[in-house]
Amino acid sequence: MVHKFAIEQGALIEQLPEFIQSHFNMVIDVKADGPCGYHVVAHSLGRGEELEFYSKEYTFSNIHQTLGSIYPTPSEPVGTKHWMSMPSMVEAIANAFESPVFFFSPNLFSIMLPSLLSAQSNSRNIYCISTKYTPFCVLNDEPYEFPAPRYLKNWEKSATKEALGWAQLYSPNFQKAHD
Template identity: 25%
Template sequence: MPSFMHSYIEDIIDVKGDGHCGFRVVAEHLGKGEESHVLIRRALIRELNMFRTDYLSIYGNEKRLQYINDGLYPPKIMPTSGIAPKDKWLTFPDMGHILATAYNKVVVELTKPEIGISETFFPLRGPPPSDPFSRILCLGLIPNHFVYVKLKDGCPLPPTCKEWRIHRAKDAETWEYKFLDRQSKFEELMKIEKGEHQKNEDNPIIVIDDEDEIKL
């Protein structure tokens, strides 16, 4: 995840890395315990199929929607490796919309730019509650694994997934308004971090060893 976010993290909780890790994080956040990850899959399947027409407009075609739906079902037979195949993993941005809407949560994905995109997902339907700041669920993505990230109050948040602005219902638009200042802060800090990274690339450290050889 972006380096500047480290100081805004209260805690990081790891979960079992068996291909169900994204669903395990959600179950842990909800207080169900990570072993209840199948219940999360069921809730997302129910949300997707109850509002299938709405999600079809997001995914573009029936084939893509069905692929996502199939991915929410746990594998019928686990591989001998004990790790669920990739087509059964929690994926963003596709499942971010379903997750945020099913649980009425502000779902945040944090990761490094070289891995993916840090984004915020709001529910597609319904207005925010009186205290939307208590509804944040953050998943940290490291290579091929999710961890549960507990964020500090008032921390910066990544920008909103662009698809949300296109497909959200009218009564859901005020979700984003509540977090705009925090998203602006995130983008400001991200620009600084990217600028420092570029500066380091443009000005590599020169090391001179005992034999006066110059290495870049």
């Protein structure tokens, strides 16, 4: 369920680095309820927040058990040990959902490209935002039309040969960030 905050979308976008603000046109605020990180991923991939999406589209072993361990009961949220912590989960999300992940916070702006599979020009980007108002937001934009920070140097060392194409696919974005 999308959580409605009393904060306008413009106020959330204004918390991003100035050079990237004009590239985003929409914010989807998810309820900060423990599994909010999964809601962010589902929205970014255009699937809403449906649990069914995860079980149909991806073949994680025992996904229902995994999600069951983090989903709160209707009466209380889960403890922080079950939360999808950012930016530590960025690589897992990028590889699991075969999509680049962009993480923004007041102190950090980073990108994680999938390191286990070949580049796909039709992939959807996942945007995770951490602000003082809400842990995560999803932003939609036109792919490949925004400046992006360069990926970490260690990414190339851990990426498979096929995955190195992601760097080429996003090279115009990296260049825009340096212009």
